[in-house]
Amino acid sequence: MTIKAIGYAASGKHAKLKPMQLERQDPLPNEVQIAVLYCGVCHSDIHQCENDWGNTVYPCMPGHEVVGRVVNKGSLVTKHAIGDLVGVGCMIDSCHECAPCLAGDEQYCEGPNSWLATYNGPMKQTKTGENMYGRDNTFGGYSDQLVVREDFVLKIPAALPIEAAAPILCAGVTTYSPMKHWGVKAGSKVGVVGFGGLGDMSVKIARAMGAQVTVFTRDKDKVAEAHRLGAKSVVEGDDKAYAALEGHFDFIISTVPEKHEVDPFIPLLRHDGVFVAVGALAPMPGWNHMNVIMGRKTIAGSLIGSITETQEVLDFCAEHRIAPDIQLIPIQEINEAYKYVKSGDVRFRYVIDAASLAEDKAA
Amino acid sequence: MTIKAIGYAASGKHAKLKPMQLERQDPLPNEVQIAVLYCGVCHSDIHQCENDWGNTVYPCMPGHEVVGRVVNKGSLVTKHAIGDLVGVGCMIDSCHECAPCLAGDEQYCEGPNSWLATYNGPMKQTKTGENMYGRDNTFGGYSDQLVVREDFVLKIPAALPIEAAAPILCAGVTTYSPMKHWGVKAGSKVGVVGFGGLGDMSVKIARAMGAQVTVFTRDKDKVAEAHRLGAKSVVEGDDKAYAALEGHFDFIISTVPEKHEVDPFIPLLRHDGVFVAVGALAPMPGWNHMNVIMGRKTIAGSLIGSITETQEVLDFCAEHRIAPDIQLIPIQEINEAYKYVKSGDVRFRYVIDAASLAEDKAA
Numbered sequence: 001m002t003i004k005a006i007g008y009a010a011s012g013k014h015a016k017l018k019p020m021q022l023e024r025q026d027p028l029p030n031e032v033q034i035a036v037l038y039c040g041v042c043h044s045d046i047h048q049c050e051n052d053w054g055n056t057v058y059p060c061m062p063g064h065e066v067v068g069r070v071v072n073k074g075s076l077v078t079k080h081a082i083g084d085l086v087g088v089g090c091m092i093d094s095c096h097e098c099a100p101c102l103a104g105d106e107q108y109c110e111g112p113n114s115w116l117a118t119y120n121g122p123m124k125q126t127k128t129g130e131n132m133y134g135r136d137n138t139f140g141g142y143s144d145q146l147v148v149r150e151d152f153v154l155k156i157p158a159a160l161p162i163e164a165a166a167p168i169l170c171a172g173v174t175t176y177s178p179m180k181h182w183g184v185k186a187g188s189k190v191g192v193v194g195f196g197g198l199g200d201m202s203v204k205i206a207r208a209m210g211a212q213v214t215v216f217t218r219d220k221d222k223v224a225e226a227h228r229l230g231a232k233s234v235v236e237g238d239d240k241a242y243a244a245l246e247g248h249f250d251f252i253i254s255t256v257p258e259k260h261e262v263d264p265f266i267p268l269l270r271h272d273g274v275f276v277a278v279g280a281l282a283p284m285p286g287w288n289h290m291n292v293i294m295g296r297k298t299i300a301g302s303l304i305g306s307i308t309e310t311q312e313v314l315d316f317c318a319e320h321r322i323a324p325d326i327q328l329i330p331i332q333e334i335n336e337a338y339k340y341v342k343s344g345d346v347r348f349r350y351v352i353d354a355a356s357l358a359e360d361k362a363a
Numbered sequence: 364m365t366i367k368a369i370g371y372a373a374s375g376k377h378a379k380l381k382p383m384q385l386e387r388q389d390p391l392p393n394e395v396q397i398a399v400l401y402c403g404v405c406h407s408d409i410h411q412c413e414n415d416w417g418n419t420v421y422p423c424m425p426g427h428e429v430v431g432r433v434v435n436k437g438s439l440v441t442k443h444a445i446g447d448l449v450g451v452g453c454m455i456d457s458c459h460e461c462a463p464c465l466a467g468d469e470q471y472c473e474g475p476n477s478w479l480a481t482y483n484g485p486m487k488q489t490k491t492g493e494n495m496y497g498r499d500n501t502f503g504g505y506s507d508q509l510v511v512r513e514d515f516v517l518k519i520p521a522a523l524p525i526e527a528a529a530p531i532l533c534a535g536v537t538t539y540s541p542m543k544h545w546g547v548k549a550g551s552k553v554g555v556v557g558f559g560g561l562g563d564m565s566v567k568i569a570r571a572m573g574a575q576v577t578v579f580t581r582d583k584d585k586v587a588e589a590h591r592l593g594a595k596s597v598v599e600g601d602d603k604a605y606a607a608l609e610g611h612f613d614f615i616i617s618t619v620p621e622k623h624e625v626d627p628f629i630p631l632l633r634h635d636g637v638f639v640a641v642g643a644l645a646p647m648p649g650w651n652h653m654n655v656i657m658g659r660k661t662i663a664g665s666l667i668g669s670i671t672e673t674q675e676v677l678d679f680c681a682e683h684r685i686a687p688d689i690q691l692i693p694i695q696e697i698n699e700a701y702k703y704v705k706s707g708d709v710r711f712r713y714v715i716d717a718a719s720l721a722e723d724k725a726a
Contacts (some may be wrong), residue, residue: 053653100634108634108658110610181659247473271463271471281653290416290644293664295471296544301656 001026003033006361007143008331009061010049016335017049019360020059022139024147026072031149032080033072034088039141040065040167040326041350043196043257043279046338048120053281057120063141064090064118065166067156068354077150085162087154087314088146089169090304091115092138107177107304118148142331144357154311157318164323167197167349168314170304171324175202175253176313177305178276179209182298184251186210191245191252191268192231195222196341197349198255198279200325203229205313208320214245216265222347242268247295255279263287266297274298324349330356364389366396369724370506371694372424373412379698380412382723383422385502387510389435394512395443396435397451402504403428403530403689404713406559406620406642409701411483416644420483426504427453427481428529430519431717440513448525450517450677451509452532453667454478455501470540470667481511505694507720517674520681527686530560530712531677533667534687538565538616539676540668541639542572547614549573554608554615554631555594558585559704560712561618561642563688566592568676571683577608579628581707588710605631610658618642626650629660637661687712693719 002023009020027033045062047053066088070080080086094101095111109115119140140146156165175198184190188211192202195217206213207230215226218236226233234241245268252265257279265275266287273295277284292299305313317323325348329337337350365386372383390396408425410416429451433443443449457464458474472478482503503509519528538561547553551574555565558580569576570593578589581599589596597604608631615628620642628638629650636658640647655662668676680686688711692700700713 105634110634178659271468271473277652278656281656282651284649284652286647286649288645289640289647289664292662293641293644293666296541296665297663299655299662300660301652302659303656 003145003147005143005145006357007061007063007139008334009059009139009142011059013051013056017142019363020061022061022143024145027074027147029074029076030151031074031147032070032077032086032153034066034068034086034146034148034153035071036066036068036141036144036146036354038067038163038166038354039063039352040170040197041334041337041341041352042170043341046342047257047281055120057137060120061139061142062119063143063352064088065169065171066118066141066146067162067166067169068146073150079150080153080155085156087156087165087169088118088141088148088152089154089173089310090118091307092118092121092148092152104308105306107306142334142352144354144361152307154307154314157315159318159321160314161323163328163351163353164326165314166351167201167324167326168317169310171197171201171349172205172313172317173305173310174198174278174302175255176205176316177309178253178278178300178302179206179251180309181302182251182274182276182300184209184211188212188250189248190214191216191249191265193252193254193265194256194279195219195226195347196255196344197324197346200229200347200349202253202255203231204322205316207231208316208322214249219344225347249273252276253278258282259284261285262299266291266299269295269297271295272297274300276300276302278302326351328353330359332356332359366508366510368506368508369720370424370426370502371697372422372502372505374422376414376419380505382726383424385424385506387508390437390510392437392439393514394437394510395433395440395449395516397429397431397449397509397511397516398434399429399431399504399507399509399717401430401526401529401717402426402715403533403560404697404700404704404715405533406704409705410620410644418483420500423483424502424505425482426506426715427451428532428534428714429481429504429509430525430529430532431509436513442513443516443518448519450519450528450532451481451504451511451515452517452536452673453481454670455481455484455511455515467669467671469669505697505715507717507724515670517670517677520678522681522684523677524686526691526714526716527689528677529714530564530687530689531680532673534560534564534712535568535676535680536668536673537561537641537665538618539568539679540672541616541641541663541665542569542614543672544665545614545637545639547572547574551575551613552611553577554579554612554628556615556617556628557619557642558582558589558710559618559620559707560687560709563592563710563712565616565618566594567685568679570594571679571685577612585710612636615639616641621645622647624648625662629654629662632658632660634658635660637663639663639665641665689714691716693722695719695722
């Protein structure tokens with residue numbers, strides 16, 4: 001038996017997202033079927049639809065910030081019950097055998113296909129062209145039904161607003177994971193570069209960890225927003241403000257989703273400081289390494305977070321009563337929303353209300 | 364009273380090093396006077412003489428790999444006795460008050476003048492133009508006498524060959540410090556880029572730590588040398604060899620003393636791998652950050668090492684019976700030696716035999 005589902009997908013690099021019928025397989029013994037309630041819109045959805053990374057398989061149905069309810073489950077499922085409110089992030093499987101998987105770092109899976117992405121998976125073909133998952137492409141959460149292996153399904157804490165929980169599954173964990181890995185703690189001085197969906201979560205999580213936060217934004221209109229969240233702010237390119245912050249930061253996270261200058265931020269790090277860019281899957285311009293050597297500084301990257309960390313950040317947000325700033329949209333407005341995200345004008349996260357798919361299903 | 368001394372110094376950017384008379388101050392209560400026996404020739408001596416970093420104060424008398432004997436000492440000196448074999452590395456003082464100094468990381472001193480360099484110090488002027496050390500320039504170990512605060516003077520273990528101990532004070536600690544900081548250990552897979560004086564020490568120290576070492580060199584003639592030291596080797600630019608090493612290394616240290624490509628080495632790092640460039644005090648070309656993000660990799664820098672680490676690496680080399688490969692020269696050949704170092708043709712370290720200064724003193 002299969003599950004009839006509907007979603008929105010792009011048929012090619014320049015195509016708009018349109019309704020697409022699809023069939024999902026009934027859950028295997030260790031899988032759950034999820035009726036999607038909400039799905040966040042991530043900048044990487046756009047990069048993937050537009051084949052910016054050269055690995056897109058069409059049709060491309062994005063969505064890796066999914067919240068929904070369990071409506072069916074396989075016979076061996078023990079972690080989730082029918083009716084549970086659950087989440088699905090960027091990964092729906094991994095090899096379970098490599099060193100990172102065994103260490104609980106599935107996001108760095110070194111298996112033959114690496115981890116299986118929620119959409120556009122497998123990310124990586126084996127050398128013989130086969131893939132270990134037996135399917136050529138996965139379709140994500142811009143749809144009404146998902147079927148996922150239970151241990152890649154997260155529990156949504158009751159204290160979180162349901163629709164705002166969705167972006168925690170990517171934007172939240174992508175910022176939480178490096179802050180935890182590099183030891184952000186009470187009293188840390190944290191810089192946040194770029195103030196969109198990931199920037200919003202970076203500020204909230206760092207503040208909840210007890211850090212002093214400064215937001216770097218190119219957009220003067222976002223300054224008041226930064227202050228509202230308890231952060232200081234610097235408008236990018238303000239040389240005087242940069243000079244005053246020399247040697248100030250323990251940790252700077254760049255959430256900018258594309259190529260950008262790193263060099264101006266290095267002098268702002270203190271001794272042993274870390275600059276992590278999590279959004280720029282892209283070639284970056286050069287930097288003056290003298291400033292790195294002089295303080296044993298680090299330029300690093302970080303990719304989403306592990307399943308364990310994803311559950312942690314959901315629980316952390318619930319405990320600290322923080323959630324992404326979002327704007328709900330019907331899925332029929334997705335192409336327009338993409339335009340705003342690309343322009344960088346939005347500070348909040350768009351979240352698709354999956355109830356709107358009923359309209360296309362009926363059509 | 365002052366001490367009449369002689370050394371070799373450059374009077375300007377394009378000037379050759381020539382004999383120069385100088386006076387050193389008699390040791391203060393906490394200082395020792397050292398009769399120099401040997402001084403290593405570091406590539407940074409050349410950068411400094413040629414004002415490549417824009418901060419050279421002339422006359423520039425280099426030398427920060429100094430081995431000698433204590434010939435006089437102040438009344439409060441307790442660590443060293445007259446006749447002791449001692450060493451002086453890159454630093455002769457620091458502020459002793461900032462967070463890095465208090466943590467034993469003097470090489471990242473955040474005091475008003477940062478640490479005091481053995482030559483061309485103070486490195487950093489205060490904003491008012493003063494410097495806290497009361498002297499405008501320091502003269503290094505290309506001379507017959509040095510006077511240094513006792514706690515910046517190292518003990519040379521008896522098991523080390525005296526003349527080969529000198530390069531451990533910079534080349535040794537510069538490679539030891541980052542290997543220790545980033546946890547190189549038995550079984551680690553270590554890459555060494557550039558195979559001159561620092562590369563030689565990197566291989567020997569990493570091997571003594573129990574690591575598997577691969578040398579990257581642009582010079583086919585150095586391959587046999589790498590093998591002799593127990594390392595594998597890759598000739599830079601050999602795409603096939605690079606492809607075979609994808610995801611292989613825990614740690615890669617670049618000892619290249621100038622601007623160079625980093626990008627080809629990133630894919631060779633495994634998950635959480637670290638690429639540290641210790642020699643390139645220079646603007647570096649761009650890199651593809653996707654490869655950094657995908658494995659939570661690190662591009663970092665590291666500056667020499669602390670006084671504690673300098674003593675550690677001297678003791679480590681003595682314990683493991685390793686020492687730099689050196690060639691002794693009279694100081695009168697220093698300008699010719701610089702030519703060979705600049706061309707990258709030498710794998711060993713030139714070490715000046717300070718006895719040769721007698722010739723100029725007599726003249």
